[in-house]
Amino acid sequence: MLQTLIDGTPTGGTLTVPACLYREEVTVPRSMTLTTSGAEIRGSDVWTSWSGNVSTQTLPVFWSYGPAVCGGDLRCALVEQVFVDGAAQYQRPDGSSPSGGQFAMDSGRHVVLGSNPSGHVVEVSTRAYWMHVYANDVTVNGFRMKHSIVTAQHGGLEVGNDSVVYDRATISNNVLSDTSGGVLELHRGSGHRVVGNNISRGGQLGMGYGGAADGSSAGTLIQGNAIHDNNTEDFDPGWEAGGLKTCFTRNISVDANTVYGNKGAGLWFDCNVTGAVVTNNVVHHNWAIGIFIETVSGATVAYNEVWETTWGSGGGWAYGGGIVVSSSGNGIDVHHNTVAWTPDGVSVLEQNRADRIETTGVYVHENDIFQARYASDTSDAMMLGWACDYSCLMFDTASNNRGALNRYWNRDAQPTWCRFTWAGCKSDLASFNATPGEEGGVYLTDAQKDAVLTSAGIPTAPESR
Numbered sequence: 001m002l003q004t005l006i007d008g009t010p011t012g013g014t015l016t017v018p019a020c021l022y023r024e025e026v027t028v029p030r031s032m033t034l035t036t037s038g039a040e041i042r043g044s045d046v047w048t049s050w051s052g053n054v055s056t057q058t059l060p061v062f063w064s065y066g067p068a069v070c071g072g073d074l075r076c077a078l079v080e081q082v083f084v085d086g087a088a089q090y091q092r093p094d095g096s097s098p099s100g101g102q103f104a105m106d107s108g109r110h111v112v113l114g115s116n117p118s119g120h121v122v123e124v125s126t127r128a129y130w131m132h133v134y135a136n137d138v139t140v141n142g143f144r145m146k147h148s149i150v151t152a153q154h155g156g157l158e159v160g161n162d163s164v165v166y167d168r169a170t171i172s173n174n175v176l177s178d179t180s181g182g183v184l185e186l187h188r189g190s191g192h193r194v195v196g197n198n199i200s201r202g203g204q205l206g207m208g209y210g211g212a213a214d215g216s217s218a219g220t221l222i223q224g225n226a227i228h229d230n231n232t233e234d235f236d237p238g239w240e241a242g243g244l245k246t247c248f249t250r251n252i253s254v255d256a257n258t259v260y261g262n263k264g265a266g267l268w269f270d271c272n273v274t275g276a277v278v279t280n281n282v283v284h285h286n287w288a289i290g291i292f293i294e295t296v297s298g299a300t301v302a303y304n305e306v307w308e309t310t311w312g313s314g315g316g317w318a319y320g321g322g323i324v325v326s327s328s329g330n331g332i333d334v335h336h337n338t339v340a341w342t343p344d345g346v347s348v349l350e351q352n353r354a355d356r357i358e359t360t361g362v363y364v365h366e367n368d369i370f371q372a373r374y375a376s377d378t379s380d381a382m383m384l385g386w387a388c389d390y391s392c393l394m395f396d397t398a399s400n401n402r403g404a405l406n407r408y409w410n411r412d413a414q415p416t417w418c419r420f421t422w423a424g425c426k427s428d429l430a431s432f433n434a435t436p437g438e439e440g441g442v443y444l445t446d447a448q449k450d451a452v453l454t455s456a457g458i459p460t461a462p463e464s465r
Helices: 002-007 429-433 446-456
Strands: 013-016 026-028 032-035 040-042 044-046 054-058 082-084 102-105 110-113 122-125 131-133 138-141 144-148 155-159 170-172 175-179 182-187 193-195 198-202 205-210 221-223 226-228 242-247 253-255 258-260 265-270 273-279 282-284 291-294 296-302 305-307 321-326 329-335 338-340 344-350 362-365 368-371 384-388 402-404 407-410 420-422
Touching: 002 026, 082 110, 122 144, 131 138, 144 155, 155 175, 175 182, 182 198, 198 205, 205 226, 226 242, 242 273, 258 265, 265 273, 265 296, 273 291, 291 296, 296 321, 305 321, 321 329, 321 338, 338 446, 344 362, 344 368, 368 446, 407 446, 420 429
Parallel strands: 013 032, 026 131, 032 138, 040 144, 131 155, 138 170, 144 175, 155 182, 170 193, 175 198, 182 205, 193 221, 198 226, 205 242, 221 253, 226 258, 242 265, 253 273, 258 282, 265 291, 273 296, 282 305, 291 321, 296 329, 305 338, 321 344, 329 362, 338 368, 344 384, 362 402, 368 407, 384 420
Antiparallel strands: 044 122, 054 110, 082 122, 102 110
16 A cells, blocks of 8 residues: 555655555655656545446545535536546436436435446545645655545645645646546645646646745745646636635746646636746636736736637626736736737736735736737727726826836727726727836737747637637
8 A cells, every 4th residue: 555655654765656556545744755657546446336327335425615616507516526437427416317428426325327337447536635745845756646526625635734834845747637626735835846747627726825824835836737627517717716726825936837728717816925926837728817916916927828718707897818917016017928819918907805905016018919809709808908996096106007018919900999998998009108008019010910929839810709
């Protein structure tokens, strides 16, 4: 058993884990390095005893948040998982009659398949966690982990918990997937490194990092990961779902990640994150905002590529941006990003909310923004917008909010709609350049547009809608 191997590893030692399939939940209780080139941990067991399509085994009740945090079909309240020949089966409400590719639970907690299990490998998730890290200075490298019945705001791989804090975990080069809640969760702590992982098919969130409210969770690096196709269980993206979300962290660096296909925001920084550095990320085809800076104090958002994102949520008001800075300030530097084919381009907004940070020192400069409005697009279609929903100080000179040298391409000739905003609608670039919201902004030619997007690896035309 893997736990026996871990228990036999001394503090500070290295365990090279044999390439086996481990069906168990393990705890790492002291500093060590766990590395492998083929080991896999699964939170499921193979069930072989069936009466027709009904299991003779039963599952205990697993805790969930319930339907209040779900999207449209309330499925996120159902946390059970079944896989047939490796394919996830879609869960139907308890007591219903599933069809092919589906399953349900009956009143006795038996699994009811929508197909005949004979001749197939049926795996049923029976454990919430793959691994708990309960020590400082632990490295977990090279594993594959999948099938976890963990609840939302927790992860199948979890560092610390709500009552204990551990620092300097390194989670590297793992393939982590298929949970009913989160995939990877860091509970507070500082100096973590999450590098080179493939994180996908989380029921709620690919990765969560909830720091300490006193700001002591600092200096974590999240780099070179693929975070994709999360929120499979249809949690409400406005509650918390999608790719990555972090709260109450300080000086976090999120660099060179590829973030796509998440039903929710791609990268979401919220609730008093301080000093975030968000650079060199490729963010596309996420249901909601690509890079969301919300109630953040001080951040750099630079050299990111964002496209074909935010269309699921539809945006609305100023929330259609590929990059959105919301109720954040104290020095937010948004520069050298490429944003294409999103309902809005870059949005800076402030709302009358109790937890807002006054929008001061926001500088949006030298970004390339490309837009092609659709007839069905109900957003304001702002290429760069500065907006406020109350009598805020965003537009006062003393607030030092400004834009400069941004480059734009739009499929439609101006003037049309509020393609820019600063204390009101600006339908042409000359009017916008006359405000602090932009200075020296220019339009790109078609040839320049194609060259910029091709160099960035972004399609030169939007997808059909």
